Amino acid sequence: MSESARPPSRESPAGRSRGGSPLPRGARLCLDYLPAGDAPRLRDLLDGGPWRDDLKRRVQHYGWRYDYRARKITHALRLGPLPLWLTPLASTIGDLPEFERVPDQVIVNEYCPEQGISAHVDCEPCFGPAIASLSLGGAVEMVFRHRQSDKSASLVLPPLSLLVLTGEARYDWTHEIPARRSDTIDGMRLPRTPRVSLTFRTAIREP
Template identity: 65%
Template sequence: MTQPILPPGASIIGDFLPEGAGGRLLDWVDSSEWRSDLKRRVQHYGWHYDYRERRVTPAMRLGPLPDWLVPVSEAVSALPEFPDRIDQVIVNEYLPGQGISAHIDCEPCFGPAVASLSLGGPVQMLFRCRQTGEQRGHVLEPLSLLILSGQARYDWTHEIPARKSDLVDGLRRPRTRRVSLTFRTVSLQA
């Protein structure tokens, strides 16, 4: 059964961006080039990530983050969960019916915290403890920042089921387009 609480080590900062900033950020995203080599559209900044090989190598460096991403990446980098500066952002687009399978962000590739900023429509994310199978769910609202560190980063998978609506508090919520910006620090120890 899904519980409406986050796993240990996960937190949400609601309204992480000031009013209007989400729309401007989404405009920048939409004016940038998308990759379509997955079941969803993505953009990579700072470093490319190889989903099949689950790795990042020095050859995958794309360069510094673009100017339009710097203010929000610096704001995320300033959070206590991030001991090092954010140097990689992946933008994911989720249309109704699209999702992402259960996973833990590559442990040797990325630092001790991962953050995801939600733009567009809300979506339910599911978390599952690898040791016990316990499942929890939480709705990621627009402009909220999800931070995964500690147990939530390493011991719980997270996923967005591929469906066209979410059941929240007994009500069916149709999904709309959601764009997420995932902030990470690359570790080349892999």
């Protein structure tokens, strides 16, 4: 990625959700995080990558492969260093204040218009205290639900944006993308278009 060309990213206004309520504490959305000129090359590299069909949606794993059934990572699932084309992007994300070190695990999810991901918290014993998800392709709504109450919030993830979760947003709230064909964005019901996300995490290695 052209790190020198990276413009200052903007944040979601005042950390508010779509309904105007506060986002979960520890959630931060950086708009236009990826320069638009970098997106086509990144998509081309991903399109030619090692897609897996473990789930209903296609995925790629880099650094470490996450075992969805056992919900863990082990030394046997180590895939090696991140590829060179991912390293600059991982390094810039590692420079964010939420991260203690450069992410060494990336999962790529491909979403067809009707696909989503169920409510979950990223594996706590497997990954560190910060996660970041980069959005490519169509915009989509993400829903947050508090694990111990009925509080909820939602947020539109635009293309090129980076969502960072740490603290309460990382551990006390689930996040999900409802499986549906359209979302209401800026008061308009818009059909979904294909989308790819790259989630950057730091692996907690077995002793």
